[in-house]
Amino acid sequence: MIWADYDAVLFDLDGVVTPTAIVHMRAWSEMFNSFLASWDGEGDTAPYTDADYYAQVDGKPRYDGVRDFLTSRGIPAPEERVVELGDRKNDAFNVVLERDGVEAYPGSVLLLDHLRGLGVPLGVVSSSANAPAVLQAAGLLDRFQTVVSGTVATELGLPGKPAPDTFVHGAEVLGAAPAKAVVLEDAVSGVRAGAAGHFGLVIGVDRGAGVDRLTEAGADVVVADLAELVPAEGAGA
Numbered sequence: 001m002i003w004a005d006y007d008a009v010l011f012d013l014d015g016v017v018t019p020t021a022i023v024h025m026r027a028w029s030e031m032f033n034s035f036l037a038s039w040d041g042e043g044d045t046a047p048y049t050d051a052d053y054y055a056q057v058d059g060k061p062r063y064d065g066v067r068d069f070l071t072s073r074g075i076p077a078p079e080e081r082v083v084e085l086g087d088r089k090n091d092a093f094n095v096v097l098e099r100d101g102v103e104a105y106p107g108s109v110l111l112l113d114h115l116r117g118l119g120v121p122l123g124v125v126s127s128s129a130n131a132p133a134v135l136q137a138a139g140l141l142d143r144f145q146t147v148v149s150g151t152v153a154t155e156l157g158l159p160g161k162p163a164p165d166t167f168v169h170g171a172e173v174l175g176a177a178p179a180k181a182v183v184l185e186d187a188v189s190g191v192r193a194g195a196a197g198h199f200g201l202v203i204g205v206d207r208g209a210g211v212d213r214l215t216e217a218g219a220d221v222v223v224a225d226l227a228e229l230v231p232a233e234g235a236g237a
């Protein structure tokens with residue numbers, strides 16, 4: 001991995017920099033399972049599982065995740081229901097964030113340290129409106145020159161992942177052409193976004209989505225931890 005070949009590096013946040021994908025997963029599961037248990041309208045009310053998360057929700061903006069999951073079960077998804085359920089999940093997420101705090105993956109901090117040494121511009125591109133709060137809690141907000149969060153995407157009218165627009169915007173802010181920028185992603189929707197944006201390198205991070213699914217979605221390479229991307233001392237940049 002020759003980092004000096006690239007002009008910018010764009011990190012997804014939850015599941016790439018911080019282990020917060022698991023907090024999102026639990027909050028979604030709690031909320032959807034309580035909703036399904038009380039729903040007596042049309043559609044499939046079998047319990048919500050991690051498979052539903054990876055297929056319908058992972059990496060997408062909040063309300064897109066709700067809409068896509070309900071639709072996958074044949075449950076009507078009017079905007080009012082989508083917003084109500086998404087907001088219930090967000091309350092559950094914030095309770096855990098405040099209670100437990102966040103500690104970044106040690107391997108991710110190693111890579112951030114390495115890239116800081118090289119002076120490569122760094123950005124976070126996250127579907128989450130909570131991205132700045134999570135970075136702040138992890139003590140990493142000052143490591144990134146730009147944070148394209150779910151809130152920024154909404155303000156700018158950018159479609160969320162799997163559309164490439166938020167990553168393309170992040171590269172633009174950092175002054176890099178997508179072909180000269182790297183994307184790091186743990187979600188199938190995010191890897192698809194990187195591939196659709198024709199980024200120079202799309203690195204999949206397998207935290208549960210699976211090497212095969214990330215590769216099929218367009219990852220050029222898949223790692224289990226970002227420490228694998230730190231060149232050994234004396235091996236160059």
Ligand SMILES: O=P(O)(O)OC[C@H]1O[C@@H](O)[C@H](O)[C@@H](O)[C@@H]1O
Binds near residue numbers: 150
């Ligand atoms: O509801 P939020 O915090 O705006 O986040 C939306 C999504 O943000 C992504 O970063 C997570 O990978 C998803 O699991 C999550 O659902």
